[in-house]
Amino acid sequence: MYSASLKVGEKQLRLETGRVAKQAAAECTVSYGDTIVLVCVSYKPDASEGIDFLPLTVDYRELSFAAGKIPGGFIKRETRPSESEILISRLIDRPMRTLFPKEFRNEVQIIANLLSSDVEHEPDTFGIIGAATALLMSELPFTKPIAAVKVGLVDGKYVINPTLDQQGNSRLNIIIAGTRDSVVMIEGSAKEASEEEVIKAIRLAQPEIVRIIDIEEEMVKNVGKEKVNLISSFVEESLSAEIRQALGDEIDQVFLFKEKKAHEDAVYELIKVTSEKLKERDDNIEDKVKHVVDELLRTKMREMVLKEKKRMDGRGLEEIRPVSCEIGLLPRTHGSAIFTRGQTQSLAVTTLGTASDEQRVDDIYGEESKSFMLHYNFPPFSTGDVRPMRGPGRREIGHGVLSERAIAPVLPEETQFPYTIRVVSNILESNGSSSMASVCGSSLALMDAGVPIKTAVSGISVGLVKEGEQYALLTDIVGAEDHYGDMDFKVAGTKDGVTAIQLDLKIEGLSVDILSQAIERARTARLEILKVMNSTISTPRSELSKYAPKIVVFSIAKAKIGEVIGPGGKVIRKIIADNDVEIDIDDDGKVTIAGEDRQNVEKAQETVKSIVQEAEVGKTYIGVVKRITSFGAFVEILPGKEGLVHISKLSRQRVRRVEDVVKLGDEIVVKVSNIDDQGRINLIRKE
Template sequence: MIKKAELEIGGRNFVLETGRVARQASGSVIVRYGDTVVLVTAVSSKEIREGIDFLPLLVEYQEMYYAAGRIPGSYFRREIGRPSEKETVTARLIDRPLRPLFPKGYRYDTQIIATVLSVDPEIDPDVLAITGASAALHLSHIPFAGPVAGVRIGRVNGEFVVNPTTSEVRASDLNLVIAGTKEAICMVEGSAREVPEEVVLEALFLAHEEIKRLVAVQEELRAECGQPKMAFEEPQTDEALKKRLLDLFEADLREVITTPVKVERGRRRQELELKVLEQLGEEVSGREKEVLSLLKEIEKEMMRAMIAREKRRIDGRAFDEVRPISCEVGLLPRTHGSALFTRGETQVLVIVTLGSTQDEQRIEAPGGEVFKHFMLHYNFPPYCVGEVRPLRGPSRRDIGHGLLAERALLAVVPDQEEFPYTIRVVSEVLESNGSSSMATVCGGTLSLMDAGVPIKDMVAGVAMGLIKEDNQFYTLTDILGDEDHLGDMDFKVAGTDKGITALQMDIKITGVTREILSQALDQAREARRFILSKMREVISKPREALSAYAPRLTTIQISPNKIRDLIGPGGKTIKGIIAACEDVKIEVEDSGLVRIFAPNTEAAEKAIKMIREVTQEAEVGKLYLGRVTRITDFGAFVEIFPGTTGLIHISQMDKGRVRSVSDILKEGDEVLVKVIDIDRQGRIKLSRRAALEESMRRLREEKDEDSVDIT
């Protein structure tokens, strides 16, 4: 039976429908908003997966080209197997608010697939997919402590807009995706253009009011056609064994969690695990995984208690204290810009490369092609956390962290009209102990300035954490990896002195209050300003000159009528110039503006000269040394420069009467001529006689000057 539930949100109808399609899935809904339609299904396996200690949740999001009436441009004319960055990031947006709401110990393979069936270019499907995934789970038999919903908030001309269109987002200084339950916000992702913290906070709680309405619609739909939830009991903790572990190894655990150095802390933890299993021996035979899991649980409780009761962090810092910072720029001699940013035990090397517009990233999407002139790539190699694993390209996490840092910096990157280079930033994480994405933002700022990119302001980022115990909460500045893993929140905030440029929040509890968010944003602002002050000690403004190894950009203007001559048949002429000038890159706009990107000044000058020769136009009154290409009875045709020929009429051959052109000129002769006219059809009239007269006049003037008696 088909059931629908709908409400008006952001000026459009939001519709959830179930029972029409995909009825063999555990739960399925079609979400429609305007002309954008997304099918979301949820399926859970019938048997538990043994031998794992994590939730086996797989979230997939796919944008089909048919949804926009397009055929993919790939060789096979079908959607390629590897998801695009947009699909990867959206899958993460769906996953993050859902994952904490599954019951502890749920080990059934669960898959959510969101498929975009129809897309209105003005309505992004991502927030529809978040709400649709929640609705599919909520209607199914799968145990799930939802529902959740997602909305987007923009701000145009100082006014908030709920679920803004794509056009409104382009005009907005705020672009936030917020997910939450009816009780609280649980996920935030987005960017801003130096927006103050108070404005961001208002946007978050405006979003929450809309989220409550979307949650109510899902509850309404479940009341009509939801399935009974499967019986699932969370695994019971063996309290006796847990107490025995605490009694025997409390001192050892305290030694572990108070070891400030990450590598040393990890080594001691590993030694303790071996000690526990060896000491308990036969008593826990066959229960080794359970013992180690309980040990982690005790460690988590002890760390949280240490913060809540002793007001002490793992490394001894105050709650609002940033780890020691060091910055270096210009480390790599041949790159266009480089920086090393170290904060505690997190370290990133960030490199900037400048290229031409031909180096822009072309992204094919259902809505059409998109070109990016600024891109940031984040690499998290295994050695940065002391691990061994094969390199298999960027993970979902790498893509998500890179995009977050890219958003943070994009707010200050100059427009292409102002700085017509393609900019690629690469962050190599060399060490990681918390917030490598925010270190990437800091290192990215430094490397852009080292490269001479005229960024509008400096950007820094910091990750905030949370410990919530006994109705009390403690916000932690610049969290360590263990504080993230054992805590309740990871709230990354990046921005300038003026305001926020990007933020991302994930929580492991049911939600966070306005008070928590307000305090976290305030602490983040103070930390950000402290970090910026440290960065300014190393470099405070972009370098005035680009690296000697960066491409040199020169622009010249040619007549639009000459573009065809510059390109040549099949691109032959321009390819010849590129090949002759040390592989320069030449870009030609319809207006006749020519951009030349050259590896050095000599190559640029050579390319300019060759372009001028190809595209120059004859000027009336100017002398040219040309070559005779053809003789006729009425005159001679002379090529005054490549591709441009004029006629010397027989009457303009010489001062006196000329009986035959061949008496004066032959094919292949070089002859000095003067342009005396260019008619409406562009035909060039030349005169040898006028050229001779002007040459004689110049000679007389030079002779007169030389004969002046200076006394």
């Protein structure tokens, strides 16, 4: 067993190996305070046949016992991964994938298990550190050390690895993964933080990353395994030369087609014709021709950008594709919009609901409810493909959460707008950065629905082509530029600052200086898109859709909650049934009434208020006779509150029998004469 440790932020970070999981290719246990993550790496010794990419799988799981809990539900065990687990799996995957050699095609599996949680620190960065250390110690061809930290900005001060409580009060929360001298991956959200604040957070993370890499390399030096040559070319050199010769100059003709479909059709036809020419040469010739064509297209695209300053679709390096916006397209929805940028199009729809529509989340951190959800759908027709639709995949979940984080900072407070909000972004067409189109479409749909968001939000993706010291940034990348380029840098925000940020690279890292240029390029583009959006709708509609539920929120005294609910819930059930509404009362006395009909909602509100209302001496009420006795009549002046009209107070004239003056069910006008020490109400009939 070997371990190494250092202090990061406020706690000790400890790496350990050699105690458990000894049959894995490598393992690393990462501890931070009482949070412990075990990361194990396994791989197949032979390269996968017929594929030209790295078959890497990352699975992060939170075991309930880590927080001293038993899983909920009937089965009482961990089943499908939660949204949080999927997001952390993706977070671990993204920086690792880019650092494997391009020719490495062996199947690799990384499994990270949360074994203990202090319920203060999220384990996401520890999963990255554990995976990187395990891969470095293994015999796999992974040799570039990386580490990760989270940076917050709390009360004007930057905090390394902030707690969950601190993150709630933080102006920004950003995870930065990097090498000794560059950034590899970024994921984060902010409350309209300035670009300067974001870049400062990234710079502050770098020294901490270097310190963590030091102990990773100490682990490798002492217990690391000797690296094994597992690199194998997908296409042997001689066959590659034959394919290139068979392609001839036809490869250059592909770039004459600026439109995506025409370009893809030309590439498909070129692969088909060339494969037919060489069909006797190899059983898997079509895949190998496709691989060579892909490499040639990549080289040609990069040369065009760096040498000719030209892009595949003819735009300038800083030029955004044409943008158009439409709102109010779907008459029975609560809010709708179509945002189109070039050949990327999002149909965003907002639906408003009540408290009962909130999403219940039960994880190791406890139970909570989400009143805002943004879901992203990517149907196959959006790219002209055919594939089964089996629910949202990891990519769809990740894009939805990124868009949700971008929008969340501009949403109204619950006290101002007590609705549950669900936005769905359906991608109708895709050619690059559909997640940022979702942000723009969602912002428009929320305004169309009348949700009082603070301001509009837009997003853009900036790409990169880099060869040695020469590089070029590309604003608003299309799918091919994402595929052949080196970076996908998504930035979303308002006119005042950044709300979400995500960086993925295909190279081993990027300097903060280049990132600074990219984030400024994104700001310029974001503001340009906001102008188009604001010309369509600049402020939220003043009224909600007539099809949206009607909600009122008010407070009652805690002592009165029981009266509203009634014995066994009798009173509240009657109000709900009589008015066809939903009523929710929390422990603090906050009452929420929701329904489809405004009049019914207001009637239910009046009923609840009358129940909790106290009778006032000297005030006149219209009451109903509920009981008659020999000495007077008991009249209900407020729901559940009765007072006595003594027989002598029923009329100015003498009354022999109460029944001679009033009957059960009669409505009479009474005045409160006094309320005694026991709370008994005495009434006088007014004629």
